[in-house]
Amino acid sequence: MRNRKVFPATVALALSMALVTACGGDDDSTGSNGGGGTGQGGADIEGSVTMWTYPVIADDAEHRAFWDDMIKAFNKEYPNVDVTVEIFPWADRDQALSTAIAGNSAPDVVYLIPDQLPGYARNIEPIDEYLSEEAKSDYLPNAIDAVTIDGKMMGAPILASAVPLTCNKAIFGKVGQEEYPATWEDLRAMAPAFDAAGYDMIAYPGDVSQTLNLTFYPLLWQAGGDVFTEDGSAVAFNGPEGVKALEFLKEMVDAGYVAEDTLTTNPPIEQTTLAKGEVACEWSTEPLNLVEFWGEENVVVLPPLTDVKQVAYGTVGSLSMLSSAEDKEAAGAWIAFVTDAKQAAKYDEASGFLPVKKSVGSLYADDPIQGEVEKYTDLTTVGPLHPAAREVMGVLAPEIQAVLIGEKEPKQALDDAARAAEPLLR
Amino acid sequence: MSVGTTHGVHRRRTPSRERSTRLPPLGRGRRRDRLGWREARVALLFILPCLLLFAAFRFGPAAAGAILAFTDYTIGADTHWVGLDNLRRLVDDPLFWKALRNTVYYAVLTVPLSIAVALSMALLVRRAFLGYKIFRSIFFLPVVTSLVLAGIVFTWVFSPGGPWSSLMGALGLPDKSWLTDPVLVIPALVVVAIWTRFGFGMLILLARMQDIPRELEEAALVDGASAYQRFRYIVLPELYPALFFLVIIETTFSFQVFDTVYVMTGGGPANASYMLVFQLYDQGFRYFDFGYASAIGLALFLMTFVVAMIQRLTLGRDR
Numbered sequence: 211m212r213n214r215k216v217f218p219a220t221v222a223l224a225l226s227m228a229l230v231t232a233c234g235g236d237d238d239s240t241g242s243n244g245g246g247g248t249g250q251g252g253a254d255i256e257g258s259v260t261m262w263t264y265p266v267i268a269d270d271a272e273h274r275a276f277w278d279d280m281i282k283a284f285n286k287e288y289p290n291v292d293v294t295v296e297i298f299p300w301a302d303r304d305q306a307l308s309t310a311i312a313g314n315s316a317p318d319v320v321y322l323i324p325d326q327l328p329g330y331a332r333n334i335e336p337i338d339e340y341l342s343e344e345a346k347s348d349y350l351p352n353a354i355d356a357v358t359i360d361g362k363m364m365g366a367p368i369l370a371s372a373v374p375l376t377c378n379k380a381i382f383g384k385v386g387q388e389e390y391p392a393t394w395e396d397l398r399a400m401a402p403a404f405d406a407a408g409y410d411m412i413a414y415p416g417d418v419s420q421t422l423n424l425t426f427y428p429l430l431w432q433a434g435g436d437v438f439t440e441d442g443s444a445v446a447f448n449g450p451e452g453v454k455a456l457e458f459l460k461e462m463v464d465a466g467y468v469a470e471d472t473l474t475t476n477p478p479i480e481q482t483t484l485a486k487g488e489v490a491c492e493w494s495t496e497p498l499n500l501v502e503f504w505g506e507e508n509v510v511v512l513p514p515l516t517d518v519k520q521v522a523y524g525t526v527g528s529l530s531m532l533s534s535a536e537d538k539e540a541a542g543a544w545i546a547f548v549t550d551a552k553q554a555a556k557y558d559e560a561s562g563f564l565p566v567k568k569s570v571g572s573l574y575a576d577d578p579i580q581g582e583v584e585k586y587t588d589l590t591t592v593g594p595l596h597p598a599a600r601e602v603m604g605v606l607a608p609e610i611q612a613v614l615i616g617e618k619e620p621k622q623a624l625d626d627a628a629r630a631a632e633p634l635l636r
Numbered sequence: 637m638s639v640g641t642t643h644g645v646h647r648r649r650t651p652s653r654e655r656s657t658r659l660p661p662l663g664r665g666r667r668r669d670r671l672g673w674r675e676a677r678v679a680l681l682f683i684l685p686c687l688l689l690f691a692a693f694r695f696g697p698a699a700a701g702a703i704l705a706f707t708d709y710t711i712g713a714d715t716h717w718v719g720l721d722n723l724r725r726l727v728d729d730p731l732f733w734k735a736l737r738n739t740v741y742y743a744v745l746t747v748p749l750s751i752a753v754a755l756s757m758a759l760l761v762r763r764a765f766l767g768y769k770i771f772r773s774i775f776f777l778p779v780v781t782s783l784v785l786a787g788i789v790f791t792w793v794f795s796p797g798g799p800w801s802s803l804m805g806a807l808g809l810p811d812k813s814w815l816t817d818p819v820l821v822i823p824a825l826v827v828v829a830i831w832t833r834f835g836f837g838m839l840i841l842l843a844r845m846q847d848i849p850r851e852l853e854e855a856a857l858v859d860g861a862s863a864y865q866r867f868r869y870i871v872l873p874e875l876y877p878a879l880f881f882l883v884i885i886e887t888t889f890s891f892q893v894f895d896t897v898y899v900m901t902g903g904g905p906a907n908a909s910y911m912l913v914f915q916l917y918d919q920g921f922r923y924f925d926f927g928y929a930s931a932i933g934l935a936l937f938l939m940t941f942v943v944a945m946i947q948r949l950t951l952g953r954d955r
Contacts, residue, residue: 305921311711312926329924332712418902470796474816474905477791533712601923605731612906615818630731 256290257537261319318535336362340542353566356526365528369563372524401467411467417476423593429455448624456620511582524590605630704930722931743890754837779835787899818908844878
C-alpha cells in the first residue's frame, strides 16, 4: 500500500481537472467531493482501503450488493484504489474493533455512531481536510455537531435516525382511547384504562446492556436535565430534573403500568410483551422495527413526549478513518465519495434511515412511518459526547434498576451513581 | 504410598532409599543414566510442539496480561508503568467487592450442587439397563450445547409467566421471575450452571465407577451390606480422586462464569449477578481500560490459585 508522490505540476493539473469536473454539471460525477480536500484527481490516488460496517441494511445479500455497486462506481473515478467492505454483526462490535486496533489489524475506515466516537477519538484521523467545503456545508448542522469533538469532525455522517414516541393503534382501539399521549401527564392519565384492559402503558428496556440514550436519558432530557454539566467536569443527572424523571418512571412501574419482562433483562425481542402486542407505547425502538410485530397499519409514529421539553434520542451514523490507515488519501477519497449527498441518499433509502444532507431534502414524503419519523429529526439529540459517557452509563444503569425493583429511592440511587461516577471523570 | 487400587490389591511403590541398597554396578548405572537422558530428550522433542504452542498461546498472553495489570494500557495511547495503582483502585472499588461476593456465592452454590447432581446421575446410569446408553448421551448433551443458546432458552424458562414461574405458582410459591429478583437471580444462574455442567462430572465419575471391581460390591452384598453402605464404604472412597478433580475444575469454571450472565442478566438486576469476569469484560471491552481489566484478571487468577491450593491441601491430600 503506497501513495504515489505528486509533483506540483500534477497537483495543478489535478486541481484544474477537479474544478472542471465540479463546474461541468455532470450529475453522475462525484469528483467534486471525492478527495475533496486533497486536491488530487481520482487517478492520482492509489492504494487500498478496508472498511468495516454493520448490517445497516438488514438483508445481508442486499447490503453486500449495495457496497459492491458502490465500489464499482468509486473505481470508475478512482481506478487505482482497491476497496474492501466487510460487514460484521452489530453484536460485540466494539470488542472486535478494539482488539483489532490493539492488534494492529484495524480497518482503515469504520462505521461509528456518536456514542462510540469519544472512546476511539485517539485512534481517529479527523475527516475535515478530506471533505470539500461544499460537502461540509451541505450537512445538517446537528449532523456536524454529532460527530465533532474538540472542533474536529471525527467522522463523515452518512445517515441519521430518530426514535420518537410510537404507539400501537390496535391496542388504543381495543381500549377505546382515541387520543394519543403527548406528555407525561397524558401517560399518567391514560395508564389505568390500559392496565384495566390487560395492557402495559409503556415498555422500559432496563437491562444494563441497553444504552441509556434510548431509555432513561430521553426522560431526563424531557424533564430539562442533562447527563453532564455544561463543561463536562461533573455529572448532572442527579439534579432535580433527574430525580423527577426517575420518580415518574418508578411511579409507572410501581403502579404496574410498565412491561415487567424487560425491566431488568433483555430477552430476544420476539419473546417480549412489546413484540406480542401487549404494550401501548414506547420510545426505545425505531418504529420500522415494530412493523413486523404490530403490522404497518398499527404503528403510529408520534412526536417525542414532553414534560418541560420535547426531545427524543436520534443518532447519526458516520464513516471514520482510523489514524492507522496507511493510504489516508485513498481512505479519505472513499469516505468523501460514499458520503456525498447523492450516494448517501441511496444508502439511506436502501436502509430506511434518514438523510443528513440539506440538498437531499425529504426521502420519505409518501411513507406513512418514515415520513412521520423524518418530521421529528430536529427534536432529537445524539446524547452526550463525553469521553466517560459509556462508563457513566455503566454505573447509572444498575442504580436505575435498583429503583425499579424497589431496592432504592430515586434520589439515593442517583446520588450513589454520581458518587460512583466521580472517579471516572478525573 | 498408595497408588490406587487394582482389583482390591493395594500396591506400594518402592521408596527410592530402599532401591538404593540394591544399586547396579556403576558402569551399568551410568549407561542407564545416559539412556534415561536420551529418552528424556526424545520425549522432550515429541512434546516440544505442544510446549511451544502452550507458551505462545497460553503462557505468553497470561504473562502479558499480568504485566498489563501494572500499566495504564488503553487503545491508541502511550502506555505507562503505574505500579500498584490498578490494584489499589481494585481494593477501593465497591463494584469489585460486590462482583467478588457474587462470584464466590455463585461458586459455593454451583460446585457442590453440580457435583451432587453429577454423582446422582452417574449412579443412575452406571448399570446396564434398557436404553442406558441413550440416557448417558442425553445427560451429556447439555455439555456440548452452546452456553449462549442455553442462556437464551433459560431466559425464556425464567421469564415472567414462563415455565419456571408457572411451576413455582403450581407449587404455591411466588411466581415472579427469578431473573428480576436480586435474591433469586444467582440461584437461577446456578440452575443453568448445573444443567450445563453436570454431564461432564457424570462422565468423569462414570469412568471411575467402571474401574471399581464388581467383586467388592458383590462380596459386601453377600455380607449383608445395604445399598447405602456399599455406596458409602466401597464406591465413594474409590471416587475421591475423581471428585477432587471435579471440585478443582468446577471451582475454576464457576469463578470464570460469564456467558450465561452476559446473555441472561447482564449482571443485573442492580448488579445482583455482576461477576468478576463480567467486570473484567466491561472494563476491557466497554471502557477500554485494559490495565484495570488486567488487574481484575490477575486478582481472579490469584484467587483461583489460592482456592485450588487450599482445596488440594484439605481435600486432595494423598489423593
